[in-house]
Amino acid sequence: xxxxxxxxxxxxxxxxxxxxxxxxxxxxxxxxxxxxxxxxxxxxxxxxxxxxxxxxxxxxxxxxxxxxxxxxxxxxxxxxxxxxxxxxxxxxxxxxxxxxxxxxxxxxxxxxxxxxxxxxxxxxxxxxxxxxxxxxxxxxxxxxxxxxxxxxxxxxxxxxxxxxxxxxxxxxxxxxxxxxxxxxxxxxxxxxxxxxxxxxxxxxxxxxxxxxxxxxxxxxxxxxxxxxxxxxxxxxxxxxxxxxxxxxxxxxxxxxxxxxxxxxxxxxxxxxxxxxxxxxxxxxxxxxxxxxxxxxxxxxxxxxxxxxxxxxxxxxxxxxxxxxxxxxxxxxxxxxxxxxxxxxxxxxxxxxxxxxxxxxxxxxxxxxxxxxxxxxxxxxxxxxxxxxxxxxxxxxxxxxxxxxxxxxxxxxxxxxxxxxxxxxxxxxxxxxxxxxx
Numbered sequence: 001x002x003x004x005x006x007x008x009x010x011x012x013x014x015x016x017x018x019x020x021x022x023x024x025x026x027x028x029x030x031x032x033x034x035x036x037x038x039x040x041x042x043x044x045x046x047x048x049x050x051x052x053x054x055x056x057x058x059x060x061x062x063x064x065x066x067x068x069x070x071x072x073x074x075x076x077x078x079x080x081x082x083x084x085x086x087x088x089x090x091x092x093x094x095x096x097x098x099x100x101x102x103x104x105x106x107x108x109x110x111x112x113x114x115x116x117x118x119x120x121x122x123x124x125x126x127x128x129x130x131x132x133x134x135x136x137x138x139x140x141x142x143x144x145x146x147x148x149x150x151x152x153x154x155x156x157x158x159x160x161x162x163x164x165x166x167x168x169x170x171x172x173x174x175x176x177x178x179x180x181x182x183x184x185x186x187x188x189x190x191x192x193x194x195x196x197x198x199x200x201x202x203x204x205x206x207x208x209x210x211x212x213x214x215x216x217x218x219x220x221x222x223x224x225x226x227x228x229x230x231x232x233x234x235x236x237x238x239x240x241x242x243x244x245x246x247x248x249x250x251x252x253x254x255x256x257x258x259x260x261x262x263x264x265x266x267x268x269x270x271x272x273x274x275x276x277x278x279x280x281x282x283x284x285x286x287x288x289x290x291x292x293x294x295x296x297x298x299x300x301x302x303x304x305x306x307x308x309x310x311x312x313x314x315x316x317x318x319x320x321x322x323x324x325x326x327x328x329x330x331x332x333x334x335x336x337x338x339x340x341x342x343x344x345x346x347x348x349x350x351x352x353x354x355x356x357x358x359x360x361x362x363x364x365x366x367x368x369x370x371x372x373x374x375x376x377x378x379x380x381x382x383x384x385x386x387x388x389x390x391x392x393x394x395x396x397x398x399x400x401x402x403x404x405x406x407x408x409x410x411x412x413x414x415x416x417x418x419x420x421x422x423x424x425x426x427x428x429x430x431x432x433x434x435x436x437x
Contacts, residue, residue: 209258
């Protein structure tokens with residue numbers, strides 16, 4: 001039986017009773033509170049593993065409740081927010097504050113239970129934007145796996161397009177088993193070095209091993225002893241280097257170039273590549289035995305265009321970094337935000353960062369326009385169309401963009417958005433479902 005305690009904050013009697021009963025059936029001890037004030041008092045007296053909190057409470061807003069608890073400087077349990085007003089902007093705000101998950105009503109009970117189970121199995125910790133990988137479901141799912149992976153010193157392969165944040169994920173994994181960063185974390189880009197240089201870098205060399213080797217040098221395997229070695233772009237290795245890497249992984253020992261005595265090494269190995277290693281194995285460009293050695297755990301990061309929820313979250317973080325270091329703050333116009341969401345980002349997070357940095361430097365105004373963000377600025381919604389689209393497809397696209405923009409401008413409030421659009425709340429809900437918002 002689980003000993004996990006759940007704090008449920010929900011003013012709807014039907015929803016509260018249903019969730020409370022379900023948690024008890026799943027062997028969680030659930031305390032149900034109908035007001036924020038009652039929950040705050042309980043959280044000050046009882047240790048809970050997780051809090052499930054509605055946004056719209058009768059006495060206090062869920063966000064304000066969370067801010068009040070954080071201001072007390074107490075160690076908080078994991079927080080999951082639930083609300084009927086689901087928008088990207090609200091998710092950004094809540095998750096930036098430190099919430100672990102965000103679900104919209106009507107609730108998917110299986111998704112909620114899965115999130116609760118995952119969070120309860122993790123130790124209580126303070127989550128900040130610096131330790132988060134993203135707010136999209138794809139990145140939150142990856143983040144939820146890290147504590148389990150960190151318990152075993154097995155090889156991990158991270159894949160994804162260039163610029164998606166593979167090294168950031170590797171560092172996040174390292175932080176799970178070495179939160180104080182006491183052990184070394186050594187990185188090398190295998191595609192940036194020639195074969196001979198890469199061998200010398202990885203394994204080191206003995207004095208006199210080659211011209212210019214005036215002293216012995218420890219390799220990266222030795223420097224990473226007791227910690228983590230991160231091999232980026234491992235798919236760029238030559239066949240002969242692949243053999244040497246395989247031997248080092250299998251035997252847990254290396255031999256310096258020009259030396260004869262083997263040196264034992266104890267490392268966690270994390271590899272990354274933007275290439276399809278399985279396909280490379282099939283065409284004979286990558287060793288199959290090495291592939292299975294480094295492919296024990298596989299984490300794939302989707303491109304930014306497939307996790308649009310992260311775009312404005314990342315943008316907010318990057319602009320906050322700029323504003324913290326400069327006296328001239330920067331914000332985005334609504335049209336610029338929409339263009340960021342519409343752009344395909346072939347360079348992913350790296351391209352987004354450079355794009356914002358360029359705009360911040362060149363802008364003479366506080367608000368960043370789409371023209372500054374992109375060298376070839378995307379057309380405005382009024383002028384953006386394809387002659388290959390049917391009239392209904394074009395109308396669908398325009399309607400979706402306009403409603404999404406109105407929702408952001410009204411801070412995600414359905415009633416206010418419906419009024420600004422001149423339609424009923426029910427009509428707006430139906431359109432949002434139809435348009436996939």
